[in-house]
Amino acid sequence: MDIVVCVKQVPEVKDVDLRINKEGTDINNRDDLVMTINEWDNYAVEEAVRLKDAHGGTVTLITIGDEDAEDVLRRGLAMGADHAILIDDEEFKGSDAQGIATGLYEVLKDLEFDLVLTGVQSFDDGWGQVGVILAELMNLPYATLVVGIDVQEKGLIIHRELESNTLEKVKLSQPALLTIQTGINTPRYVSIMGIRKVRNIEIEETDANELNLPVDQIGLEGSCISVRTLSLPPAGRAEMLTGSLDTVCETVADIIRKKGGIS
């Protein structure tokens, strides 16, 4: 089974004081942020490698990003992927989900595969759209929020996750596209040694020009959004408890006793 996985590099923002530039157009400390693989995509790569181990075939990774995005590809190769393609182009800056899917489509349409995996959503933009748009562009059957894949002789039996502890079982013909939800597996640990081992695997690089992508379909020009203004959420309602560890814990203990009815 030949599998293509779309992966994205996203910034790690927990414990980071995000700041916004004066114009409100972007985060202004972007260059200081540590980049990592999008959590959902990590599960997708793991799933692809497991399917390959069980059924044979290859795993190819694709990302649209800058040259640093090579890191997520190397990481995926260390997990067991065979090939990696980097679409590196400034022209994609400001793309909406349609623009990104269009870029991925231009590469995918020339590949042979049985299955395409994406994550459910990207942590930073959170569109939750690229996978399904790509499926539509490729005219592939698809399923979103996938938490279980059973490969059968004639197609796939998929478990989709719905709300309130309910799953939906669907059958898909192949080739198909699935958007992978966290928890579908336990992604393997990737060591620095592991990444070093794959440093000689060549990463194929391409760009919008080479893909004959009209620039008016990607980036800001291709986006359905004309103006984007960012702001920090207004201060919340929480009363912040400060002071020494002991004072804070005493206050919390009082709140618990009072509100919880504990004597």
Next chain:
Amino acid sequence: MPEIFVITEHRKGKFRDVTFEMLALADKIASANDCSVTAVLLTDHAYGLAEELKSACDCVLIAEDPALGNYSADEYLAVLEKIIAQKNPLLTLVGNTAMGMDLAPAMSTRFSIPCVSDCVNVEISDNASLKLERQIYGGKINACLLMKPSSKYIATVRAGTFPADRDRGKNAKIENFPVPAFDNLGKRQFIEYIEEITEDVDITAADILVSVGRGIGKPENIALAQEFADAIGATVSCSRPVADKGWLPKSRQVGTSGKTVKPKIYIALGISGAFQHQAGMKNAETIIAVNKDPNAPIFNIAHYGIVMDMFQFLPKITEKFKQEK
């Protein structure tokens, strides 16, 4: 008069709350812009369901067919393509739910209508463009978007954002839409729903929940939270990553894809407060959050916030209660 369409969502004969939340939002937009609101109902059995929608919109548009009993992407897309092409709604609202995340991006691409997902507010601006609010970076940044002019728009709406009042004092007319023949489908087939049943403790019954997030770091540390919970007679629950990693059973997970809880006290330890988590706990009577990150979104909904390493907090607070015994 421009029209706003709401794609209703139901499962096993019951509407999902998001349907009425969207109808409330649609009504708000419609009153500000002199639009009418149509609820689109795809089903195998409209009787009853259509009735429930009547007081919340101006028109209920029904497409009834045995193949539309359960949501299935191919059939839904085939019907909606016809409906949208014929009726030309200015704006179509879809839930940002397991159904809407599956459906809306495909509608957008197949029908060539721009779509913005996971909106927490939608307005029509002066020049008939769409103005949207959404959150990015896990809720740490708000984004206000203005869409480029278009003759139609799709927006998906975050569940739980608007009140789900069913009665908006309307009396909708009912219209039946002829369902096209389903040709060439069958690449994706609905089989069944599976409800996960567990025998674990019921977190929805607890008065106090001590809830741990990814900040707990490793499975061994859960014992610290358990010890605290034991000292105050609480139950331990968790956010999704903790259940995903198998550190606690899935039945302990709070949130959209877990359980909705409403305890007297919810103590969130090392939980950032993603909206899918908030959806499951924001109605707790008292929320206490402990997080190292002063900008964690959980502080936007907590009543009491403590910026602290939970590994300092936990032993000390546990000690306070143990001393009493």
